[in-house]
Amino acid sequence: MRALRDETSSIVTDRATMTRPNSLRRPSAPALLLHQTRYESRIFWRTPISAFFTVIFPLMIFVVFALVFGNEEIEELGINTAQFYAPALAVFSAVSATYTNIAISTTYQRDQGILKRARGTPLPSWIFLGGKIAAAIAVAIIGTVVMLAVGAVFFGVQLYADSIIPLVLTFFVGVAAFGALGLLLAAIAPNGNAATAIAQATLLPLAFISGVFIVPGENTPDWLNALANFFPLKHFAEPFTAAFSPIGDHGVHWADLGYMAVWGVVALALAIRWFKWEPSTGTSTPRRRSKAAATAA
Amino acid sequence: MSAISVSGLRMHYGGVEAVRGVDLTIEEGEVFALLGPNGAGKTTIVEILEGYRKRTAGDVDVLGFDPERNERAFKERIGIVLQESSVERELTVAETIETYGRYYPERLETGELIDIVGLGEKADARVKTLSGGQKRRLEVALGIVGNPDLVFLDEPTTGFDPAARRQAWGMIRNLRQLGKTILLTTHYMDEAQNLADRLAVIDRGKIVAEGTPDTIGGRRSAGxxxxxxxxxxxxxxxxxxxxxxxxxxxxxxxxxxxxxxxxxxxxxxxxxxxxxxxxxxxxxxxxxxxxxxxxxxxx
Structure with missing residues (x-):
């Protein structure tokens, strides 16, 4: 305690001349956004379970599929197994990195009071959330690049020069839209456990019907196709895998991109409207407190 | 000038009145305690002053700001230590302080701050390895990292063992020496008595007594x-x-x-x-x- 007190008194006397790295200068928005992105990335990579399910798990599925199906030609598409699954599972990885990851990490941060704490600092809300999205997109880029690189090096996956720009465009519209959807899920899920369940229960079935896990067949009932067409995942997977198909459309799939963008914008608007910074259970919520007040009265 | 001035503050949750007409003035440099049983409305009042809640009625001025507007300039001058909150488990103590320090135009140097809250030996330890008391001290560090003029401490020692409480009290006295205005809530009488220059007792959303620890409730003369x-x-x-x-x-x-x-x-x-x-x-x-x-x- 004595040491502490001495520290303090020296700080008191030095207060006027104390070292102030950013003395009275408000940090700029780009600097803060970069800072938040780093902060969120660091947390992500230090949480092995999230890194595993986002990057390693899709890669494992890809390798297993490519090995099990012997990298033979898929009759419906006229291309090799790996040539289809590398981009398809890259999409799965990118959507896990944005939609699933943002929804789960944000709700857990809310459960723990981290969002509430952030809300009490001068950090603008949009930078806090922007940092999360930017960090998630960085993870999506890493997952996608690793997937495609493994495909290219070990399974002969080919990238077509004429489809690179449409591919990059599809990727960024896709991850932005699914990032917004992740925020929306975080806004409506009551807690982290619910967000985890909802994220898996929505993404996995959609991945099966949207041409991510299974090659779209010709015998699929119309209603199932209609369902897949309604949700945005198919509009991400289709143009992305088409870019890798020797017989696919290598141009920009504007209709798909536009459709994803609409989903993204609507999701973002609703997420902003419904977003909560405070945990929905615990003593500091209005409901519990009013109950306590009622009991006291 | 007063750091905080509140008049006629009311707060309804649904049909329940959690705060029922509170008047309060806290001067600069003062340590002020809100003392009251659980559910009395302490946290509601503090969270209104911090900008977390929108009041139903009344006038509130904190450092010349209306907290409800959540202005960035306001957040730059206050420090909040919430009753229940936590920090990322996977970051180290120093990283956590560095992260939050970046948000402020003026800030205490990370190493200095770690010493003030007595976490010197834990600077590079991950947050998940800290004890409850150490986590709380880290939270206090985050509350003052922006060198605020006004610090809110919501039940800073609830759940502490006696030794940890004494340490926390020493730390709060240090904050006071730094010239900060401190508003703390507590349901421990000895805490209010030991730390506060003035205190108000809250019960069922109303201030039922206000004064210094020596005079409150007519202690000096009555009874x-x-x-x-x-x-x-x-x-x-x-x-x-x-x-x-x-x-x-x-x-x-x-x-x-x-x-x-x-x-x-x-x-x-x-x-x-x-x-x-x-x-x-x-x-x-x-x-x-x-x-x-x-x-x-x-x-």
Whole structure:
């Protein structure tokens, strides 16, 4: 305690001349956004379970599929197994990195009071959330690049020069839209456990019907196709895998991109409207407190 | 100038009035405690002042800002230590402080701050390895990293063991020496007594008493008790109104202890009596608190 007190008194006397790295200068928005992105990335990579399910798990599925199906030609598409699954599972990885990851990490941060704490600092809300999205997109880029690189090096996956720009465009519209959807899920899920369940229960079935896990067949009932067409995942997977198909459309799939963008914008608007910074259970919520007040009265 | 001034503050949640007309002024550099039982409305009031809640009615001025507007300039000058919150488990102490420090235009240097809160040896430890008390100290560090003028501490020592509480108190006194205005809530009377320059007792959404730890609830003047062993004394001749409280023990309640004590001792000396076990006591802060909040009479 004595040491502490001495520290303090020296700080008191030095207060006027104390070292102030950013003395009275408000940090700029780009600097803060970069800072938040780093902060969120660091947390992500230090949480092995999230890194595993986002990057390693899709890669494992890809390798297993490519090995099990012997990298033979898929009759419906006229291309090799790996040539289809590398981009398809890259999409799965990118959507896990944005939609699933943002929804789960944000709700857990809310459960723990981290969002509430952030809300009490001068950090603008949009930078806090922007940092999360930017960090998630960085993870999506890493997952996608690793997937495609493994495909290219070990399974002969080919990238077509004429489809690179449409591919990059599809990727960024896709991850932005699914990032917004992740925020929306975080806004409506009551807690982290619910967000985890909802994220898996929505993404996995959609991945099966949207041409991510299974090659779209010709015998699929119309209603199932209609369902897949309604949700945005198919509009991400289709143009992305088409870019890798020797017989696919290598141009920009504007209709798909536009459709994803609409989903993204609507999701973002609703997420902003419904977003909560405070945990929905615990003593500091209005409901519990009013109950306590009622009991006291 | 006052750091905080509040008048006619009301807060409804649905049909329940959590805060029912609170007036409060806290001066710059003051340590002010809001004391009250759980559910009295302390946290609601503090969260209104911090900008977390929109009040139903009343005027609120904190450092010249209306907290409800959540202005960035306002957040730059306050520090908040919430009752329940945590920080990322996977970051180290130094990283966490560095992260939050970036948000402020003016900030305490990370190493300096780690020393102030006594986490020097834990600077590079991950947050998940800290004890409860150490986490709380980290939270206090995050509350003051922006070198705020006003610090909110919502139940800073709830759940602490006695040693950790003493340490926390030392830290809060240090903050005071740094010239910061501090608003703390607590349901521990000794905490308010030890730390606060002034305090207000809150019960059921209203301030029921306000003053210094010494004067609150009329402690200084009212309700002093003179007590002695009256066995062997001519009880009927005692020149003051008194009641027998136990076998042979007599109590005199007085609002003017100086005069009444003189009357009593003059009588005893004149009659050659001895007042065995003579004590003069004022109600403790705890007595005042229990009386004010009716906690003593309930279940």
């Amino acid at each position: 002093t008790t003179i007590r002695f062993d009256a066995r062997g004394l001519p009880v009927d001749a005692i020149p003051l109104n008194h009641v027998a409280v136990a076998e042979g023990i007599v109590e005199v309640s007085t609002e003017d202890p100086t005069r009444d004590l003189h009357v009593l001792t003059a009588w005893a000396v004149a009659g050659g009596h001895t007042l065995e076990d003579l004590t003069v006591t004022r109600p403790s802060l705890e007595d005042v608190y229990l009386e004010l909040t009716d906690e003593g009479t309930e279940g």
